[in-house]
Amino acid sequence: MRIISSSSLLDAWKQAVQAIKEEGKPATDDNQPIREYMDLFLEINEPWLDPAITKADPAMAAWMHANFSEKKPVSELGNAKSYATRLYDYNGKDQLAGIVKKLKSKAETKSATITTLMPNDDSTYVPCVSLLDFKIRDKKLLLTATCRSLDFGKKALHNFVELTTIGKRVQEACKVPGLELHVHVVSAHIYENDMVSL
Numbered sequence: 159m160r161i162i163s164s165s166s167l168l169d170a171w172k173q174a175v176q177a178i179k180e181e182g183k184p185a186t187d188d189n190q191p192i193r194e195y196m197d198l199f200l201e202i203n204e205p206w207l208d209p210a211i212t213k214a215d216p217a218m219a220a221w222m223h224a225n226f227s228e229k230k231p232v233s234e235l236g237n238a239k240s241y242a243t244r245l246y247d248y249n250g251k252d253q254l255a256g257i258v259k260k261l262k263s264k265a266e267t268k269s270a271t272i273t274t275l276m277p278n279d280d281s282t283y284v285p286c287v288s289l290l291d292f293k294i295r296d297k298k299l300l301l302t303a304t305c306r307s308l309d310f311g312k313k314a315l316h317n318f319v320e321l322t323t324i325g326k327r328v329q330e331a332c333k334v335p336g337l338e339l340h341v342h343v344v345s346a347h348i349y350e351n352d353m354v355s356l
Contacts, residue, residue, distance in 0.1 A: 159197040167322065167339075168208050170200045171315045175356050178310055178348050191350040198346040202339040205322045211315055222316035226323070236282025241320070244274040244285065254324065257292050258331045265294045265332070287317060292328055298336035301325040307345040311352030314343075 160177055164170040174195075182193035212219040224240075229247050231237040246252050253272040260270045270292040274285040289304040303321050308314040322339055329337045348356065 159199055160195070161199045161201065163201045163203070165203050165205070166208065167202055167205050167315065167318045168211060170202050171310065171318065174198055174200060174314070174343075174346060175310050175348065178346055179353065179356070182347070185347070187347070187349070192347045193350065193353065194345055194347040196345060198343045200339075200341040200343070202318070202322075202341075204337060205318070205325070205339050207319060207322060211319055215312070215316070218312055219316050219319070222313065222320055226320040232283075238283035238285075239276060239279060241274060241285065241287065244276060245272070245324075248272075248276070254328070257290075258328055261292060261294060261328070261332045268293065286313075287321070290321075290324070294332065294334055296336075297334065298338050299325060299329040299332065299334045300338050300340060301328070302340040302342065305341060305343045307347065308341075308343045309349065310346055311348040311356060314346075 178195045182195040185194040226241045229243045291302040293300045
């Protein structure tokens with residue numbers, strides 16, 4: 159496992175892309191060639207939302223933001239439930255509100271954890287960002303995202319933006335001074351078609 163540490167979402171993403179390009183192994187996904195690095199771990203201390211990320215690919219930034227903020231099926235993913243549905247309306251439960259309540263009542267809790275997996279519904283798509291864990295330690299909110307897979311050619315950086323937004327929301331609600339984003343990616347990959355543009 160490689161650990162990438164940075165204070166910038168953009169820099170952490172660039173380091174990850176370099177690792178995949180240099181050390182990734184050839185593989186396929188739905189008959190498409192990819193380069194894959196297994197078990198990549200990113201630590202971003204005090205991440206900030208760099209406007210350059212959105213400007214680089216406004217369409218993908220908007221698509222990912224809609225996925226995390228609109229509770230409706232995502233047509234591009236076989237009408238799978240959006241992340242917003244999974245986070246804020248998981249069988250009628252607002253999971254993120256539950257996290258805030260749990261952390262406020264017991265700051266040292268080890269069980270402020272939520273899943274985005276919905277096995278009874280996930281027939282067309284299994285969410286890449288699969289689990290979110292929140293811990294308050296040393297005056298920081300640690301948000302750890304466990305991802306089964308992330309596409310670093312197009313989507314991962316925008317995933318990081320949305321995860322940071324979630325982290326900041328919980329951080330502010332719980333009045334915690336610092337924030338650290340940890341992202342564990344089991345399959346960090348880039349589609350070969352995207353390699354030339356990176």
